[in-house]
Amino acid sequence: MCAAALDVAIIGAGPYGLSAGAHLRTLGLETRVFGPPMEVWRRHMPRGMLLKSDGFASNLSDPQSEFTLKNYCAQNKIPYDDTRIPVPVEVFIKYALAFQKEMVPELDERRVENVERVNGHFRLQIGERDSVTARRVVVAVGISHYASMPTVLSGLPPGRASHSADHHVGTAFKGKKVVVLGGGASATNTAILMHEAGADVLLIARSNSLEFHTGPGDQPRSLWQKLRNPSSGLGPGWKSRFYTDLPDVFHRFPASHRVRIVDRHLGPASGWPMRDRFLGKISMLLGREVVAAQEAGAGVRLTLATRDGRTEEHETEHVIAATGYQPDLARLPFLDASLRDSIATVNHAPELSVNFESTLPGVYFTGLSAANSFGPMMRFAYGADFTARRLARHLRRR
Numbered sequence: 275m276c277a278a279a280l281d282v283a284i285i286g287a288g289p290y291g292l293s294a295g296a297h298l299r300t301l302g303l304e305t306r307v308f309g310p311p312m313e314v315w316r317r318h319m320p321r322g323m324l325l326k327s328d329g330f331a332s333n334l335s336d337p338q339s340e341f342t343l344k345n346y347c348a349q350n351k352i353p354y355d356d357t358r359i360p361v362p363v364e365v366f367i368k369y370a371l372a373f374q375k376e377m378v379p380e381l382d383e384r385r386v387e388n389v390e391r392v393n394g395h396f397r398l399q400i401g402e403r404d405s406v407t408a409r410r411v412v413v414a415v416g417i418s419h420y421a422s423m424p425t426v427l428s429g430l431p432p433g434r435a436s437h438s439a440d441h442h443v444g445t446a447f448k449g450k451k452v453v454v455l456g457g458g459a460s461a462t463n464t465a466i467l468m469h470e471a472g473a474d475v476l477l478i479a480r481s482n483s484l485e486f487h488t489g490p491g492d493q494p495r496s497l498w499q500k501l502r503n504p505s506s507g508l509g510p511g512w513k514s515r516f517y518t519d520l521p522d523v524f525h526r527f528p529a530s531h532r533v534r535i536v537d538r539h540l541g542p543a544s545g546w547p548m549r550d551r552f553l554g555k556i557s558m559l560l561g562r563e564v565v566a567a568q569e570a571g572a573g574v575r576l577t578l579a580t581r582d583g584r585t586e587e588h589e590t591e592h593v594i595a596a597t598g599y600q601p602d603l604a605r606l607p608f609l610d611a612s613l614r615d616s617i618a619t620v621n622h623a624p625e626l627s628v629n630f631e632s633t634l635p636g637v638y639f640t641g642l643s644a645a646n647s648f649g650p651m652m653r654f655a656y657g658a659d660f661t662a663r664r665l666a667r668h669l670r671r672r
């Protein structure tokens with residue numbers, strides 16, 4: 275049993291948790307970050323993936339903005355360009371782990387199993403036996419508890435259906451027939467992972483076409499191109515520029531408007547770096563929705579509805595739902611029910627103040643959980659800088 279009372283406990287050591295930790299520890303606040311570092315990126319994203327975000331938009335945040343991906347690549351002689359060289363996921367992970375060692379050296383890699391309120395403080399159970407108390411808690415668990423599985427697959431046993439988050443490597447599927455469901459970046463990345471591992475892959479999506487972001491093209495861009503589509507951390511365009519530069523204005527929009535924008539902005543388009551590894555190599559059935567799924571022999575029979583009202587059947591050995599992530603407070607297993615009940619939500623995600631504080635004073639949320647409050651930037655590492663600086667400004671005064 276550890277008796278020390280922390281000023282701030284940060285749950286999660288992904289880009290947001292590590293960035294918040296790097297800022298808060300310089301303020302003289304007793305801060306500790308908990309969790310295995312970069313776990314989602316190391317274990318739940320396709321190996322070999324190239325990041326959708328540009329190099330300049332793939333930083334963790336420290337107070338002096340010194341430990342950037344650009345500086346890390348320069349020091350380690352890794353090819354880098356702000357927009358023209360895609361960032362391999364392995365480079366991003368190594369960079370983030372180096373950031374952690376330098377900026378958040380006191381990381382506790384154990385998981386937080388439970389958080390409850392005791393005498394006006396929060397008690398966190400760490401691992402199986404230890405606990406700490408903290409005056410404030412920052413929940414920085416990113417996408418890790420929010421994988422969204424279509425209900426139509428819920429009757430299938432685990433060996434026949436899974437979520438894209440379950441697959442970091444594709445070797446177990448070599449020589450097998452696999453269906454990947456979805457039309458976004460997760461779906462194309464997972465289909466490529468499986469195809470390159472030797473699986474016979476078919477991608478099935480509701481949309482009639484798959485979209486890929488356009489590449490950086492010829493650089494430098496003309497003044498006209500810059501005016502029409504200004505650069506932003508979410509890719510070029512005025513809307514993206516608005517969402518990255520003015521998250522406080524976004525925060526003032528009515529809740530229903532915010533939720534709609536977060537659902538729709540950027541749509542499901544995949545990153546341009548993966549386009550050539552997908553198109554012409556992987557089979558697709560577009561304009562189809564899976565309306566039923568049943569075990570059939572050693573595999574699965576899918577019933578598909580077409581846009582013109584017909585149904586088709588398709589058999590496969592395994593279905594992977596690359597159907598994204600939906601924030602939902604009820605799915606955070608470590609939050610004691612009494613805490614959860616005190617937190618108001620917007621479309622299942624916590625409602626947050628301009629300082630990322632929930633309606634339960636002292637409990638803060640970042641990343642995907644904060645997207646309905648601060649906009650689409652929170653779905654990407656790019657939002658970590660704004661978040662960490664805002665948390666630091668707010669918490670230093672308390």
Ligand SMILES: Cc1cc2nc3c(=O)[nH]c(=O)nc-3n(C[C@H](O)[C@H](O)[C@H](O)COP(=O)(O)OP(=O)(O)OC[C@H]3O[C@@H](n4cnc5c(N)ncnc54)[C@H](O)[C@@H]3O)c2cc1C
Pocket residue numbers: 285286287288289290291308309310311312313314315319320324325326327331332384385386387414415416417418459460463608640641642653654655656
């Ligand atoms: C296929 C795919 C591709 C993507 N590509 C990009 C991209 O190119 N660029 C980009 O910016 N974003 C990309 N994203 C989005 C990416 O997930 C977020 O940008 C990023 O992970 C946000 O960081 P985070 O710190 O909020 O969360 P995460 O990276 O999800 O980290 C959360 C951490 O919380 C930890 N955790 C969870 N529960 C506990 C607990 N109880 N105790 C302790 N720790 C806990 C986990 O171990 C995890 O390490 C992609 C997502 C997917 C699925």
